[in-house]
Amino acid sequence: VQLVESGGGVVQPGGSLRLSCAASGFTFSTSGMHWVRQAPGKGLQWVAFVRSDGSNKYYVDSVKGRFTISRDNSKNTVFLQMNSLSVEDTAVYYCAQDLWNWGQGTLVTVSS
Amino acid sequence: QSVLTQPPSASGTPGQRVTISCSGSSSNIGSNNVYWYLQLPGTAPKLLIYRNNQRPSGVPDRFSGSKSGTSASLAISGLRSEDEADYYCAAWDDSLSGWVFGGGTKLTVL
Numbered sequence: 001v002q003l004v005e006s007g008g009g010v011v012q013p014g015g016s017l018r019l020s021c022a023a024s025g026f027t028f029s030t031s032g033m034h035w036v037r038q039a040p041g042k043g044l045q046w047v048a049f050v051r052s053d054g055s056n057k058y059y060v061d062s063v064k065g066r067f068t069i070s071r072d073n074s075k076n077t078v079f080l081q082m083n084s085l086s087v088e089d090t091a092v093y094y095c096a097q098d099l100w101n102w103g104q105g106t107l108v109t110v111s112s
Numbered sequence: 113q114s115v116l117t118q119p120p121s122a123s124g125t126p127g128q129r130v131t132i133s134c135s136g137s138s139s140n141i142g143s144n145n146v147y148w149y150l151q152l153p154g155t156a157p158k159l160l161i162y163r164n165n166q167r168p169s170g171v172p173d174r175f176s177g178s179k180s181g182t183s184a185s186l187a188i189s190g191l192r193s194e195d196e197a198d199y200y201c202a203a204w205d206d207s208l209s210g211w212v213f214g215g216g217t218k219l220t221v222l
Binding site: 103 | 114147149151155156157158159162168198200202208209210211212213214215216
């Protein structure tokens with residue numbers, strides 16, 4: 001199983017970023033996919049989840065209306081579109097398959 | 113504050129048995145499965161326990177999980193220096209319609 005996140009970087013407050021997570025080594029189309037983040041020196045915070053067929057999506061309250069999780073089963077990829085970013089969104093963002101297997105994470109820094 | 117409550121720290125000497133607690137409520141631990149993760153510095157979390165007390169293949173049987181009511185515990189027996197890490201519990205929360213994590217417990221092997 002391999003999960004490779006990309007798309008992180010430095011963005012100004014109010015800006016947007018789109019994270020991607022390319023999956024391989026398992027049947028992506030039957031797996032639920034999560035995004036979990038970890039602010040510097042802090043604990044894990046679940047961010048979003050999308051069911052295997054994309055039919056249901058769930059978000060932590062603090063990102064509702066700003067973040068959108070989506071997936072492309074034809075490309076074995078899950079995305080996290082992040083809008084209206086604030087400094088509180090600064091974190092390493094991990095994608096995870098059913099919270100079993102995790103990627104190495106991508107760092108998002110929101111700073112002016 | 114995290115929805116699931118863990119002690120911020122725990123410690124033990126090599127060979128000892130240590131336990132880490134995770135306290136929740138009826139909407140999370142009380143009605144759903146608990147998962148436990150280990151995170152070494154600078155690395156991604158690794159699944160240790162799923163469905164309260166099941167170990168993925170490759171996880172030593174020194175690690176065990178249990179659940180009672182609205183609380184769960186992770187036990188590590190035969191403590192080793194390489195067990196020094198951060199440990200997190202997690203569960204689905206019916207009221208929040210989302211997953212919740214504990215704040216994490218930093219385990220020190222003395």
